[in-house]
Amino acid sequence: MVKVSQPKDLLQILLSVLFISVMIIACLWVVRPFVLGFAWAGTIVLATWPLMLKVQKLLWGKRSLAVLVMTLLLLMLFVIPVALLVNSLVDNSGPVIDWATKGNMELPKFDWLNTIPLVGDKLYAGWNALVDSGGSAIMAKIRPYIGTTTTWFLGQAIHVGSFLMHCGLMLLFSVLLYAKGETLGNGIRHFAFRLAGKRGDAAVLLAGQAIRAVALGVVVTALVQSVLGGVGLAIAGIPNATLLTVVMMLCCLVQIGPLLVLVPSIAWLYWTGDTTWGTVLLVWSCVVGTMDNVIRPVLIRMGADLPMILILSGVIGGLIAFGMIGLFIGPVLLAVSYRLISVWMHEAPAPQDDPNEVVEILEEQE
Structure with missing residues (x-):
């Protein structure tokens, strides 16, 4: 007896693929804010997993104690130094921003060029001739770019909180990955x-x-x-x-x-x-x-x-x-x-x- 194959339902296949695609996209959209933190956590846990196993062996085979020790190590080696560095950059950026946004910037004179043997006098004279002839024009052209650059750095400072949030997520996901x-x-x-x-x-x-x-x-x-x-x-x-x-x-x-x-x-x-x-x-x-x-x-x-x-x-x-x-x-x-x-x-x-x-x-x- 010849078995007759059933015709494939093309519409069913298309709708199934569409539904699966929508589900995948929706899931990725939901977890999108956590992807970076999870990626860093996975990388750190993979790299330090042998160390965690050695720590666990030293702590009488207790996984919870080993996870606690590794979490403290990550906190001291990654999160706290990064937070201090970001805080230092933000605090010290004020004078630089004030200098860049002022309109009375002048090109330096470079007096030390005179100390260069043989060619120092010529370099100093040429540079100062350039400054005297067109220094203001040069700064007028450079100043808009300095302002744009300063604005960009100010915009990046807004993301400091987001960066610190990713560090916190990295620490949380690392704890979960170490445990499971x-x-x-x-x-x-x-x-x-x-x-x-x-x-x-x-x-x-x-x-x-x-x-x-x-x-x-x-x-x-x-x-x-x-x-x-x-x-x-x-x-x-x-x-x-x-x-x-x-x-x-x-x-x-x-x-x-x-x-x-x-x-x-x-x-x-x-x-x-x-x-x-x-x-x-x-x-x-x-x-x-x-x-x-x-x-x-x-x-x-x-x-x-x-x-x-x-x-x-x-x-x-x-x-x-x-x-x-x-x-x-x-x-x-x-x-x-x-x-x-x-x-x-x-x-x-x-x-x-x-x-x-x-x-x-x-x-x-x-």
């Missing part, structure tokens, strides 16, 4: 396995390894370099050492390195005649500037066995594409894609034929 990490991890693996079988499960595990590798290799290295560099700046007597340390941290995260801040500081010390501390900071900068060549590969290997160029390309590209959270999104995407393509390639044996013979066969076929 295994359950959530198994749920994500189950969902990935339902989508793509073993490869989906492998993709989730690779994503976790890539996040841990970036957190250990890039963020920890940047933190160590910036802190040691900041200590050197403070001891050498560089003004605004705290602010320069923050700038150094950002430079290390984007893989520029700390020397972009340290070298001008060394030059300033020598320029002011403090050669002793300038030499000390020079030696210290050589140590801090080369530290990433030793620490970063070791830490990345501890997190995941991935090529260095893959991690660094993902960090820089992710940062440009997605902002700070892209530090982790970029390497995760590249690492998972790299491993999946590698597995797919190794499903077939590598070619063993002589390349010259292959070329000759192709030429004969033509």
Whole structure:
């Protein structure tokens, strides 16, 4: 007996897909305010999960005590320093805004140009001739852009409260993830396995390894370099050492390195005649500037066995594409894609034929 297949109800399929799409969009819209906080919490928990397990083992296997200790560590290492930094930037931005919004700004005279050997007199005369001839016109053209920039910074200050709220959400979600990490991890693996079988499960595990590798290799290295560099700046007597340390941290995260801040500081010390501390900071900068060549590969290997160029390309590209959270999104995407393509390639044996013979066969076929 021939079984007659029932015709597919096209309208039912379309309405089902439409309903599922609407539900997904609605759910994403509801959780949209919490996505950034949850993303940072997931990243931090994945990176520090082995540490949490060690703390739990030391505290007689009590998960609640381990979660409490990790929460206090996050509060001291992330939330409080960030809040103090934001508060300091907001408080110290007043004089800068007053200076930028005043209309009596004048171009500097740069008297120190006279001290440059051979060409100093010419540079000083040329600069002051430019200022005397068109200084007011130059400032008239520059002032609108300064006003626009100042307005932009004032607008960003409004988002300080939102940023602090995300820090609070990050702390809350971190507590929940530390407490129920295994359950959530198994749920994500189950969902990935339902989508793509073993490869989906492998993709989730690779994503976790890539996040841990970036957190250990890039963020920890940047933190160590910036802190040691900041200590050197403070001891050498560089003004605004705290602010320069923050700038150094950002430079290390984007893989520029700390020397972009340290070298001008060394030059300033020598320029002011403090050669002793300038030499000390020079030696210290050589140590801090080369530290990433030793620490970063070791830490990345501890997190995941991935090529260095893959991690660094993902960090820089992710940062440009997605902002700070892209530090982790970029390497995760590249690492998972790299491993999946590698597995797919190794499903077939590598070619063993002589390349010259292959070329000759192709030429004969033509």
